[in-house]
Amino acid sequence: MSEKTAYNVAVVGATGAVGQKIMKILEEKKFPLNKLKLLSSKNSAGKELTFAGKTIIVEEAKPESFEGIDIALFSAGGSVSKQLAPEAVKRGAVVVDNTSAYRMDENVPLVVPEVNAEDIKEHKGIIANPNCSTIQMVAGLKPIKDHFGLSRVIVSTYQAVSGAGAKAVAELEHQAKQYLNNEEMEANILPAGSDKKHYPIAFNALPQIDLFQDNGYTFEEMKMINETKKIMHEPNLSVAATCVRLPFFTSHAESVYIEVEKDGVTVQDIWRTFENAEGIILQDDPSTQTYPTPLSSANKEEVFVGRVRKDLDNDKGFHLWIVSDNLLKGAAWNTVQIAQTLVKNNWL
Amino acid sequence: MSEKTAYNVAVVGATGAVGQKIMKILEEKKFPLNKLKLLSSKNSAGKELTFAGKTIIVEEAKPESFEGIDIALFSAGGSVSKQLAPEAVKRGAVVVDNTSAYRMDENVPLVVPEVNAEDIKEHKGIIANPNCSTIQMVAGLKPIKDHFGLSRVIVSTYQAVSGAGAKAVAELEHQAKQYLNNEEMEANILPAGSDKKHYPIAFNALPQIDLFQDNGYTFEEMKMINETKKIMHEPNLSVAATCVRLPFFTSHAESVYIEVEKDGVTVQDIWRTFENAEGIILQDDPSTQTYPTPLSSANKEEVFVGRVRKDLDNDKGFHLWIVSDNLLKGAAWNTVQIAQTLVKNNWL
Numbered sequence: 001m002s003e004k005t006a007y008n009v010a011v012v013g014a015t016g017a018v019g020q021k022i023m024k025i026l027e028e029k030k031f032p033l034n035k036l037k038l039l040s041s042k043n044s045a046g047k048e049l050t051f052a053g054k055t056i057i058v059e060e061a062k063p064e065s066f067e068g069i070d071i072a073l074f075s076a077g078g079s080v081s082k083q084l085a086p087e088a089v090k091r092g093a094v095v096v097d098n099t100s101a102y103r104m105d106e107n108v109p110l111v112v113p114e115v116n117a118e119d120i121k122e123h124k125g126i127i128a129n130p131n132c133s134t135i136q137m138v139a140g141l142k143p144i145k146d147h148f149g150l151s152r153v154i155v156s157t158y159q160a161v162s163g164a165g166a167k168a169v170a171e172l173e174h175q176a177k178q179y180l181n182n183e184e185m186e187a188n189i190l191p192a193g194s195d196k197k198h199y200p201i202a203f204n205a206l207p208q209i210d211l212f213q214d215n216g217y218t219f220e221e222m223k224m225i226n227e228t229k230k231i232m233h234e235p236n237l238s239v240a241a242t243c244v245r246l247p248f249f250t251s252h253a254e255s256v257y258i259e260v261e262k263d264g265v266t267v268q269d270i271w272r273t274f275e276n277a278e279g280i281i282l283q284d285d286p287s288t289q290t291y292p293t294p295l296s297s298a299n300k301e302e303v304f305v306g307r308v309r310k311d312l313d314n315d316k317g318f319h320l321w322i323v324s325d326n327l328l329k330g331a332a333w334n335t336v337q338i339a340q341t342l343v344k345n346n347w348l
Numbered sequence: 349m350s351e352k353t354a355y356n357v358a359v360v361g362a363t364g365a366v367g368q369k370i371m372k373i374l375e376e377k378k379f380p381l382n383k384l385k386l387l388s389s390k391n392s393a394g395k396e397l398t399f400a401g402k403t404i405i406v407e408e409a410k411p412e413s414f415e416g417i418d419i420a421l422f423s424a425g426g427s428v429s430k431q432l433a434p435e436a437v438k439r440g441a442v443v444v445d446n447t448s449a450y451r452m453d454e455n456v457p458l459v460v461p462e463v464n465a466e467d468i469k470e471h472k473g474i475i476a477n478p479n480c481s482t483i484q485m486v487a488g489l490k491p492i493k494d495h496f497g498l499s500r501v502i503v504s505t506y507q508a509v510s511g512a513g514a515k516a517v518a519e520l521e522h523q524a525k526q527y528l529n530n531e532e533m534e535a536n537i538l539p540a541g542s543d544k545k546h547y548p549i550a551f552n553a554l555p556q557i558d559l560f561q562d563n564g565y566t567f568e569e570m571k572m573i574n575e576t577k578k579i580m581h582e583p584n585l586s587v588a589a590t591c592v593r594l595p596f597f598t599s600h601a602e603s604v605y606i607e608v609e610k611d612g613v614t615v616q617d618i619w620r621t622f623e624n625a626e627g628i629i630l631q632d633d634p635s636t637q638t639y640p641t642p643l644s645s646a647n648k649e650e651v652f653v654g655r656v657r658k659d660l661d662n663d664k665g666f667h668l669w670i671v672s673d674n675l676l677k678g679a680a681w682n683t684v685q686i687a688q689t690l691v692k693n694n695w696l
Contacts, residue, residue: 156504156603158553158592176524197637203596204643205506207603207655207669212634216615216657225660238661242603242669244506247595248551255504255555255590257605267564286560289545295552307555309564312573313586321555321590 006034007343010069010093012061012084013076014038015047017166018098021332022073027052029336032343039065041076063087070348071339074098075331089125094348096127096338098331100219103128103227110230113337114279115142120338121347127338132330133157133220133243133252134227139303139329140322141258143277144270145232149261151316153239155224158246158253159209160294161201163326164190168201172247175202191245202247209243218243251294252330253323259316270308270318279329284308292323300325301333354382355691358417358441360409360432361424362386363395365514366446369680370421375400377684380691387413389424411435418696419687422446423679437473442696444475444686446679448567451476451575458578461685462627463490468686469695475686480678481505481568481591481600482575487651487677488670489606491625492618493580497609499664500586503572506594506601507557508642509549511674512538516549520595523550539593550595557591566591599642600678601671607664618656618666627677632656640671648673649681 009026013019019040026033036051039061047058059065061080066072066088074081074088075098085095085102102108109119110128115138120127130138137155144150161168167189175185179202187198191208199206209220217225224241228234274282283292284306292304303324311317324330342348357374361367367388374381384399387409395406407413409428414420414436422429422436423446433443433450450456457467458476463486468475478486485503492498509516515537523533527550535546539556547554557568565573572589576582622630631640632654640652651672659665672678690696 154502154605156590158506158594173528177528180521180525180528191637195637199637199641200643204641205594205596205601206641207601207639208637212637215660216634216655217660240605240659240661240665240667242504242655242667244601244603246506246553248553253553253555253592255592255603257502257588286564289539289543289547289556289560291555293547293552293554295548307564307590311588312563312565313588317588319588319590 004070006032007070008035008037008068009033009339010037010039010066010072012039012072012074012080014049014058015040015044016075017162018075018327018331021327022075022335023049023051025332025336029340031336031339037065037069066091066093069093071096071342073335073339075335085126094123094125094127094342096129096335098129098335100131100223102126103130104230110227111338112138112231112334113341114139115231116233117341120341123347129331129335129338130227130231131220131223132163132326133159133254134224134231135330135334136252136303136322136324137224137254137256138228138231139279140256140305140320141232143273143280144258144260147273148265148269150234150237150258151261152259153228153237154257155241156255157241157243158255159243160248160250160252160326161190161245162250163252164193164245167193169249172201172249175200176247179203201245204247206245207242209245248294250298250325250327251323252326253294253321256320256322258318258320259314260318261316263315265316267308267310274305279303280305282306291321294323297323298325299328301328303329352418354380355418356383356385356416357381357687358385358387358414358420360387360420360422360428362397362406363388363392364423365510366423366675366679369675370423370683371397371399373680373684377688379684379687385413385417414439414441417441419444419690421683421687423683433474442471442473442475442690444477444683446477446683448479448571450474451478452578458575459686460486460579460682461689462487464579464581465689468689471695477679477683477686478575478579479568479571480511480674481507481602482572482579483678483682484600484651484670484672485572485602485604486576486579487627488604488653488668489580491621491628492606492608495621496613496617498582498585498606499609500607501576502588502605503590504603505589505591506603507591508596508598508600508674509538509593510598511600512541512593515541517597520549520597523548524595527551549593552595554593555590557593596642598646598673598675599671600674601642601669604668604670606666606668607662608666609664611663613664615656615658622653627651628653630654639669642671645671646673647676649676651677
């Protein structure tokens with residue numbers, strides 16, 4: 001184990017939306033940096049980015065880029081991670097990967113620090129950052145599970161376009177302008193850039209995120225189902241998901257039905273649990289119309305929970321509304337949290 | 349019983365969004381009219397509206413307006429219905445009321461013709477049109493219940509602003525323009541015009557529709573829960589709802605989890621049931637990205653169903669995505685369907 005107090009960190013995909021957020025957080029949180037290396041595709045190499053008042057030139061990510069790097073934060077798409085993460089590991093770096101490439105690999109811990117930080121210890125070079133919609137949900141479910149047990153989860157999501165990348169953000173903005181000008185909307189990206197058909201997202205709702213799987217569920221839905229079980233160490237937990245893309249820019253919202261194992265749990269019990277939970281902010285007061293929304297949660301690190309209600313028929317059933325910034329807790333902030341946990345515990 | 353073949357019909361709230369749609373449908377469907385009377389508040393009285401090429405002057409709705417009227421279609425808010433529907437009944441009219449004023453009154457049938465047309469027969473002068481989000485859901489649930497039994501319903505809604513009236517539609521449009529011009533958004537109407545606080549709906553999601561009740565559920569959620577049980581004659585059916593307002597103009601979408609009573613039901617069984625169901629159009633083919641959306645369902649009469657999936661843990665559990673135009677099947681068309689059923693069966 002190293003006794004370092006400052007680290008050489010590489011951000012792969014530095015020019016992307018999540019890469020930019022990662023840099024901002026590394027700076028704000030005063031991450032113990034010795035050197036920061038910014039990597040990207042060939043196209044973006046040569047760009048100048050500012051970090052802590054200094055200019056850093058972005059370099060093309062290659063296997064040899066990772067020489068001397070302690071921690072590599074990958075956010076440049078699954079194919080880049082598949083190709084370069086093993087190269088980084090070979091050169092002694094620990095990779096925190098923000099793509100779906102390694103999430104279900106049994107040798108790769110899949111981590112939300114508030115939920116399963118200890119899993120980081122078992123890493124073999126790569127630690128995966130879960131899917132954005134999964135992260136905020138398991139952050140909300142963890143305190144419930146610890147206090148009352150958890151047997152069932154049914155989630156319907158309300159997901160922001162930024163989860164589909166900068167092109168989807170531009171598409172929503174462009175389509176909204178077209179619609180308001182009575183022009184026909186052009187659709188080229190959503191629901192999934194790599195799929196055959198595209199539908200307008202502005203003033204619409206698309207019940208497809210990512211590609212359809214053979215079982216009729218989308219990949220996003222299967223990510224939520226499988227990742228939740230893995231992160232929570234609950235292979236038999238019943239989890240179902242319906243994922244829907246909506247016309248807003250930032251923060252995913254989730255309508256979550258859960259069943260706890262304990263009898264007689266009250267809404268007040270659940271509130272108290274959330275009030276004491278790390279990384280969670282309870283915003284739940286019907287008398288003052290207090291609940292989180294995508295707009296109110298944007299640019300914030302925490303996971304916001306509101307609309308806690310007991311099911312009217314099932315004593316063990318509860319309904320929750322969970323909202324968080326999909327680019328922060330859903331991506332950049334969770335990635336940096338994993339890196340923080342690595343260095344704080346000397347688990348590199 | 350009358351032997352009439354043409355009827356004197358009054359539309360109360362003729363200048364409103366639903367009133368206008370009702371007039372359009374009466375004309376398109378060639379409803380057997382003898383005379384059409386258009387009624388409104390004092391403010392809108394005197395306006396000239398066109399019906400079947402003729403100009404009709406809107407009159408102020410008063411108790412005596414209903415003299416000689418056979419059928420009065422009310423869509424002018426709960427307080428107008430409470431005041432004037434009994435006056436219309438007193439004068440011999442049958443009222444189809446599109447507000448929440450009488451829905452849970454045990455003497456008033458609450459009707460979606462595809463589900464419980466026979467209930468119309470029991471009317472005592474007033475028949476209630478259910479809440480928009482309820483109508484499309486029970487239309488989808490009815491064939492399931494008939495073929496496979498139904499024990500549980502958990503719905504999360506994705507609701508259009510037009511359900512909150514013309515002012516909410518204008519507000520979304522105005523806020524969207526403000527946002528795209530980098531101006532601060534003004535919020536004066538949503539989530540509920542009569543509530544204390546207002547939040548922007550453009551590029552946002554509001555988990556509040558109508559006012560909060562003492563139990564922490566909103567009135568919209570309680571409407572879905574209670575109306576579903578009444579319409580389906582299933583007082584013990586387990587129904588839960590989370591209702592969310594979203595930034596689109598027309599059509600509500602619903603992510604619905606159901607549990608059937610029969611074992612071994614397949615997705616194909618459910619598809620077949622929907623294909624043969626009255627008023628339902630199945631749009632469900634993942635291989636061609638076929639599913640209904642709010643935009644694709646707008647201005648159509650039917651209820652559209654897609655994304656039918658079997659739960660991965662519960663053999664009796666299924667997930668559905670139900671979409672319909674909230675102003676047509678959710679309001680105007682269902683109202684006219686009730687009136688059609690009244691005259692066709694001579695149940696006036």
